[in-house]
Amino acid sequence: MQTEKVVDHITTWLKNYAQKSNIQGFVVGVSGGIDSAVTSSLCARTGLNTLCVEMPIHQAESQVNRAQEHISQLKNNYTNVSDTKINLTPVFEEFKNSVPITESETTTNLALANTRARLRMASLYYLAGIYGYIVVGTGNKVEDFGVGFYTKYGDGGVDISPIADLLKSEVYKLGVYLEVPNSIQIAAPTDGLFGDSRSDEDQIGASYDELEWAMKMTDEGKNSIDFTDREQEVFKTYSRLNAVNQHKMIPIPVCNIPVDLL
Template sequence: MQTEKVVDHIVNWLKDYATNARVNGFVIGISGGIDSAVTSTLCAKTGLEVLCIEMPIHQAASHVSRAQEHIAQLKKRFPNVSDTRVDLTPVFEEFKTEVNLDGKQTTVDMALANTRARLRMTTLYYHAGLLGRLVAGTGNKVEDFGVGFYTKYGDGGVDLSPIADLLKSEVYAVGDYLDVPESIMKAAPSDGLFGDARSDEDQIGATYPELEWAMQMKDEGKTANDFQGRKREAFEIFMNYNTRNQHKMVPIPICEIPKNLR
């Protein structure tokens, strides 16, 4: 990958999109992970106003410290970057008092994890509406179009996706070029939706290099029967996520009314 040219291309794309949309900048949630760090830096390089928002909900201390380190570095490098912190923990806890939490614990935990992401989406759009800006998404190609590892109308609810055509390995290459803090570059990827330090690999059961490989094999028309051992296991994990999360990757289905019924 021609990293420098890719960075220039994304920055120009962001700038052109914002100009054509007649907005004055971007709003982005900062999690302490590589994707939000890279995306916010790319947005900052446009020269347009960028608001970085921390939105902790019982967040792991390591996530908070990395987010704050990145924001401090970004503000030092770019005068167009500002930040704010919205503690959504009380909102989340109040929400829990108003809904039914009965049921299988794993199901309840997942529903609440997705609720965290949707509360953050609402917060981002609140600030974007106040400031006349666009919400920049942080999803990469593997998450958005490979395994669908994001929350529908949560971190998937955005105005534009600057890095959604970059594989995770490519995001790291861009992060290295952009001088993203080393603590973020070395941290295990995590969605931070459960209030602990569990990684994406812990949840998915496969590493990002394995998922990238499986994504390429699928594109080449391979099936699980073409592999054995760990490769077969990783491919099946990828395909399971890819299949069940198609509803996140395709347009919302519309029931079209036949002309003869009009």
């Protein structure tokens, strides 16, 4: 990958989109992870207003520290970058106290994790609305189009997606070029939605390198019969998640009414 040219291409794409749409700037949720760090850095490079938003909900201190380190670095390097923090923990707790809880702790915890992402989406769109900005997505290709590892109408609810055609490994390469803080580059990827230390790999059952391999094998039409035991396991994990999460990746189904019924 020609990293410098890719960075320039995305930066120009972002700037052109904003100018053609008469948009005043960008809103990016910054989590302390590599995807949001790269995305916010690319937005900052456009020279247009870039608002970095922290939205902690019982967030681990390490994630908060990484996000703040990154935002401080951006503000030192770019005069067009500003930041704000919305503490959503009280909002989340009030929500929990207002909704029914299922008998299945696993089901309840997953629903609440997705609620965290949706509260953040609502917050980003509120800020975008009052400033005349747009919400910039931080999902990469493996998450968005491989295994669907995001929350529908949560972190999947965005206006534009500048890094969604890049594999996770490619996002890391951009992170090095953009001089994203090392603490973020070496941190284990996590969505931070469960209030504990579980990583993306813990949740998915495979690393991003393995998922990229499985994505490539799928694109090439390879058969799992030729794989080692671990490769078969990863391939099955990827295939299962890709199948069950298709509802996130395809347009919302619309019931078309026959003309003779209208």
